[in-house]
Amino acid sequence: MKKTLIAAAVMATSGIAFAASNVTLYGVIEEGVLLEKAKHADTTVQLRSGFDQGSRWGIKGVEDLGNGYSVGFILEQGFSADDGNVANAGNGTTSGFTREAFMYVNGDFGKFGAGRTGTLASGAQSNHILTGWALGTGLGLSSWTSAIGTSFSRTNNSVVYATPVFSGFSVHAMYSNGLATDTDKWSDNSHYYGLGVKYQANAIRSSLIFEAVDNKATGTDAVKVSDLFTENEFKALGIGAVWAANKDRVIKEATGKKKAIYTINYGLEYNLGSWTPMFAYQFAHQNSGRRTHMFGLSAKVAVGGGDVLVGGRYLFGKDEAKDVGANKVAVDGDVRAWNIGAAYIYPLSKRTALKAYAGYADSGKEWKDVENVAYNGYQVYLGMRHSF
Template sequence: MTTNYKAVSHQNIFAVLCTSMLSCGAAHAANNVTLFGIIDDGLTYSSNVGGKSAWQMQSGIAQQSRWGVLGREDLGGGTAAIFRLENGFNVNQGTLGNGSRMFGRAAYVGLSNDRYGTLTLGRQNEFMADYVGAYGATGNWGILLPHAGDLDNTGIDYRVNSAVRYVTPSFSGVSLGALYSFGGTPGEMGRNALESFGVNYVSGPLSIAAAYTAIDHPATAVNEGVWTASNPVDGNYGIAAGHYRSTGVSVQYVLGKARLAAVYTNTRFSSLDPTLGAHIDGAVTFNIGELIAAYNITPALQVGGAYSYTAGKVSANGTTPRYHIAGGVIDYFLSKRTDVYFQTTWMRAAGDATVAGLAPVIAASSGKSQLVARLGLRTKF
């Protein structure tokens, strides 16, 4: 029998996949396969988008709207086969997110052992996103409170294809992780390759994370996220860079109903090719510091705020772009699954920076300031 694969639509693939996986879970073990998801939608106001104010319905700001399937099969001896397929989408338009990928948020398979750790293969997060970003404002409240341009990927603006990732078990609260993505360039094993390392420590109220990520030719190795001409902070540095490197550390402390955190990252674009859009040679460095505070007024009501400062330096001409971002959030939980929230964020370009832009949420302002406010509704299943 000949199968016409071109005739199979995305919708049909989704339906067959979900039906077959859920059927397998029912036939073998009820906890083998889990279907999960988040739907986040709301109304966003922007004070200046290209010189004019704007009202927009936006999907996936506090958390990206998504659905996914988790699978686990016990193999004995503390070892299990695992997989994760996770799709991002726009609830307002019914379209695929993450570059129109079917499973753009995650797609991996692997083995997990209680004593030896977890090894996974596929499309995954690097450790600046998973470890350092988890304790920052984006990890707590979403991408409306980003680091400037999300240059360090703490807002998970990109994910990594063709990656091998290993995470150790927790030893006295410490877990280590390493990831490598093969560039796939014939004759040049290192071209378009990505490597990332992370350490995470959790002990009672204290959490500490650190990470390092390096990418060769980031615009072709990871052709999404911050390497776009629409990112005013990036300034096309990612498009022109031969090398990219980001390091960071974050600390969180929980004190009763309060939570305090701090994040520091250093991101460097180097080996810039001026013919590719950077208009300069040499290197560009950004240092970002962030402070976060949150307080649970009641079990159902949380308030919080964050401030970050970005200091950039362009080695070729000595210019120093600067950015201030401050914001706050009020989050009220109607149930364990559903909440309504209000967020507001203000960005100010300073130093040699001339344009504010809360990428990737809102297009750039026509001037140095941009204010954004949002009322949203989120439910989980």
């Protein structure tokens, strides 16, 4: 009897262990020293958490449903290693799982999921497919998603679908029913749309991505006196004004909805063994009147047991924005920008790596006086990343 009970206990324990083995606790901590200077601004030296890879912790799990089907989830929280505060807040998400809160189903049909996640060209989270830029979307002014370009980071209320891979090709579609919330009627929520094709076979990786945000939630109605006060509250002010004559007076004018933002990103990589040359391109048409073309050439090269990442890009086009950069420069006309950057990542182990980076940015025409290191300035970084 005792042996039976012991055997049952062992089986129960092993069953629990087997279930738990499908759930993983993981994370990344990156901390370093960043020296930077923007044009017309002071030089600063600071501790910087997540300069390249955002510091985060997360839980992910997968359950096999049989017959080729499985269900999984990802819950991921960003934080600052400097002070322990929440990081990656945005679109109304300020606590909880700010980086990703996503559930999905895999099967012969492909992958379908829903929740908060990164957009197709964001370079963030489990659904992005961006290729073609060796310096990625993290290294400061060299990030493909830095301020000079156009990008969408993470969206709430999203559904994502990816087809199975056919001869190296897969199609990816994403829709957000409301970037922050979707509690209003459809026409009052801002929506994200993404459609992309990815190719990966042999030595080639490539992607072509179209994205748009319709900005439907950006307009505001006029504010009237009657929106702020009831008749009795107004009369209680004792200002002697007649309610009937003033209740429809406009305190704040209405603002029109911003126009939609469109982007196209194309990337190509060719792995030659010890080094991988890359090409990237972006066309962007923004609501502020910015219409730009951005080209990037970069490479990843194996050197001394680590990887050297080098890249340069050039942007040209037009901008009609009222407040660009920290000094809120108003621009209306042609813009130019270029930057170069180089990084060296050396692994101390499978989980720990040293990182060094330097980058320089310079802009002309209407952007020449923008006080932002992504437009005009330089950065030097030295740090360490540990994964668990």
